[in-house]
Amino acid sequence: MNQPKSSQLLWQRWTHYLTYAMHGLILFIFFSATWWWRPRWAYAKWVPDFFRERLSYPSNTQEYLSVYYIRFTLVYLVAILACLWVLTMFKGLRELVLDGRIWWAAGLVMLSFYIRLSVGWADQKGIANSQAIQWMLVTIFALIVTCNGPQPRWVATALVGGTIFHAAIAITQSALQHEVNLAWLDQHWLKIGLDLVEYRRSPDASGVPVVQADGVRFLRAYGLTSHPNPLAGGLAVGIIAGLWMWLKPEMRRTAAWVTTISLW
Structure with a gap:
């Protein structure tokens, strides 16, 4: 039985x-x-x-x-x-x-x-x-x-978390004007063939996405994508996914930080 x-x-x-x-x-x-x-x-x-x-x-x-x-x-x-x-x-x-x-x-x-x-x-x-x-x-x-x-809220949280992570990489790339060199983590620590692609680009190179003004070329951030445009699309999705946080008074400060980091 x-x-x-x-x-x-x-x-x-x-x-x-x-x-x-x-x-x-x-x-x-x-x-x-x-x-x-x-x-x-x-x-x-x-x-x-x-x-x-x-x-x-x-x-x-x-x-x-x-x-x-x-x-x-x-x-x-x-x-x-x-x-x-x-x-x-x-x-x-x-x-x-x-x-x-x-x-x-x-x-x-x-x-x-x-x-x-x-x-x-x-x-x-x-x-x-x-x-x-x-x-x-x-x-x-x-x-x-x-x-x-x-649950949908967990999915939204994952999207927001990915947006913050990716935005942090992009902000660092903009500040350095070159890649962050995340490959070092795999080459010297993980050693499992992770291969997170981060293209090596310089604002002085031809064909590289840049913003140019008064003869100064400023490298556009691309994160872990192949071009700044897919990065922008991913960040936009993260911002939309985080809209629910604005509905909760106790999370509006977090929502403001997420939006600020993503738009930066």
């Missing part, structure tokens, strides 16, 4: 721990979503030859562009998240099907399949295939967050 109850209790604990792991990973993805994070793992021996061979081609070829997405850490994080969701037996999916969210989810999945099918009539199939797979990963991530994600 106690065996079914014991098994049920064990399953509840299992799904409870997996849910905690999923929530932590989801929040970290939101925190680091704007990072141009391309680790050396993509060239490791355990990566299938299909991908490694194509990554060896020049970066402007169809072969390289067709698998370019696997160079980004977010791809691996979403894949791990999907595996955790499978281990929970798709927790939250039943509730999604039974309530009104199913129509939103169905529309997103259908759009994803249409984008995948559009590769067949694309002129540059390598690029189209890469973009389609990226969209499918976004769809999977959105479904997982909808079914078994953390």
Whole structure:
């Protein structure tokens, strides 16, 4: 008689721990979503030859562009998240099907399949295939967050935290007028091939995004992105995510600091 109850209790604990792991990973993805994070793992021996061979081609070829997405850490994080969701037996999916969210989810999945099918009539199939797979990963991530994600306030907090972190790097880059050299952390301390990309740029170099006035070139901050514009977009999302803090009198000072740092 106690065996079914014991098994049920064990399953509840299992799904409870997996849910905690999923929530932590989801929040970290939101925190680091704007990072141009391309680790050396993509060239490791355990990566299938299909991908490694194509990554060896020049970066402007169809072969390289067709698998370019696997160079980004977010791809691996979403894949791990999907595996955790499978281990929970798709927790939250039943509730999604039974309530009104199913129509939103169905529309997103259908759009994803249409984008995948559009590769067949694309002129540059390598690029189209890469973009389609990226969209499918976004769809999977959105479904997982909808079914078994953390509370919206925690997501907003992760976005705000990522904004503050990224803004601090950008402010430092502006003050130094060159990179912060975050690669030092991995090269001399972590040594795990983290490879947080921080481009080496000088305001005197040609083609570098700068603000110029009276012959003076001032380097625009780019954070951990490839260009200042994606950085600005990420900071704007963080500011929007932090708007809820203005609604609470005890958090308005924090909201003011977040807005000031992000706009700086």
